[in-house]
Amino acid sequence: QVQLVESGGGLVQAGGSLRLSCEFSGDIFSVNTMGWYRQAPGKQRELVAAVTSGGSTSYTDSVKGRFTISRDNAKNTLFLQMNSLKPEDTAVYYCNANARRLLKVTGDVYWGQGTQVTVSS
Numbered sequence: 001q002v003q004l005v006e007s008g009g010g011l012v013q014a015g016g017s018l019r020l021s022c023e024f025s026g027d028i029f030s031v032n033t034m035g036w037y038r039q040a041p042g043k044q045r046e047l048v049a050a051v052t053s054g055g056s057t058s059y060t061d062s063v064k065g066r067f068t069i070s071r072d073n074a075k076n077t078l079f080l081q082m083n084s085l086k087p088e089d090t091a092v093y094y095c096n097a098n099a100r101r102l103l104k105v106t107g108d109v110y111w112g113q114g115t116q117v118t119v120s121s
Contacts, residue, residue: 002026002110004095009115016085016119022078022095022112032098032107034071036080038091038117045094049080062088085119092116 008020024031035050049059049069057069068081078095095112 002028002097002099002101002108004097004110004112006093006095006112006115009093009117011118011120012085014086014119014121017081017083018085018117020080020082020093020095020115020117022080022097024076024078024095024097024099024110027102028076029100029102029104030107031073032100034078034095034097036069036078037094037096038089039094039114040091043091048093051078082117085117087119087121090117090119 003026004022004024006022008018012018033050033052036048037045038048039045047060048063049067051057051069051071066084070079092114094114097110098107099110100107
């Protein structure tokens with residue numbers, strides 16, 4: 001009953017920018033930490049950026065200074081602004097959230113289906 005849907009991926013040349021969005025919906029009581037992960041073919045899925053309910057952010061070293069994660073709780077949306085993109089950023093990007101559903105005591109982890117980001121050289 002909790003759904004996350006990513007959008008905003010596409011094809012861009014090196015040095016370009018993309019803005020990813022993740023809209024979440026369902027019988028949600030609260031959303032805690034949210035993050036963006038990515039997975040390239042033949043590689044492990046890795047955490048790219050995360051943001052807490054209080055607005056604290058963290059980034060993997062390879063994207064620091066280039067990517068910005070943010071959230072709009074009123075619109076139930078998570079964003080990832082990606083600037084100065086590099087070919088090595090090419091991957092499927094997934095939205096992730098720790099959320100507590102209505103009538104549940106504890107939170108659970110939820111994933112979106114992913115959006116493809118391709119950076120050409």
